[in-house]
Amino acid sequence: MAIRNVVTEGDEILRKKCRVVTEVTDRIRETMEDMLETMHSQAGVGIAAPQVGVMRRMFIAEPEPGRVYYMINPEILEQDGTQFSSEGCLSVPGLVGDVERPERIKIKAMDLDGEVKTYDFEGFDAVVMCHENDHLDGILYIDKAKNIRDAEAAIDEDEEEI
Numbered sequence: 001m002a003i004r005n006v007v008t009e010g011d012e013i014l015r016k017k018c019r020v021v022t023e024v025t026d027r028i029r030e031t032m033e034d035m036l037e038t039m040h041s042q043a044g045v046g047i048a049a050p051q052v053g054v055m056r057r058m059f060i061a062e063p064e065p066g067r068v069y070y071m072i073n074p075e076i077l078e079q080d081g082t083q084f085s086s087e088g089c090l091s092v093p094g095l096v097g098d099v100e101r102p103e104r105i106k107i108k109a110m111d112l113d114g115e116v117k118t119y120d121f122e123g124f125d126a127v128v129m130c131h132e133n134d135h136l137d138g139i140l141y142i143d144k145a146k147n148i149r150d151a152e153a154a155i156d157e158d159e160e161e162i
């Protein structure tokens with residue numbers, strides 16, 4: 001595994017639509033393991049492939065330590081309810097903002113073995129999944145956020161960060 005450079009806001013890579021993964025190859029698995037290591041190196045809870053410059057529809061989410069989801073070709077099938085929470089992003093360092101997201105989602109994705117699975121998520125899990133899924137379509141949380149502010153000030157408010 002290797003830590004890769006994280007692309008930051010302002011780079012056009014983050015604004016492009018990612019392509020479908022046609023086959024889960026060893027190269028895809030290696031990329032995902034590198035993404036996990038990169039995410040851990042920056043204490044993130046999610047990372048999407050374009051954030052390491054790979055334009056494929058895949059992301060990793062770890063909404064709580066040790067509970068890791070490898071999502072390839074994810075598709076949100078259903079969503080309902082709304083919630084607001086404070087989000088940050090490894091590609092937008094130093095800032096957080098308040099984003100409206102669905103309270104619950106049903107999402108389908110392939111895992112590292114190429115098996116398609118369907119998941120139900122709610123609360124913070126749903127926030128992380130939606131945030132990462134947006135990256136695959138070139139959308140950043142700052143496009144949707146209100147009250148974007150300095151992350152250090154937000155920590156003083158005792159809010160959660162992605």
Ligand code: NI
Nearest residue numbers: 088089090091
């Ligand atoms: Ni992000």
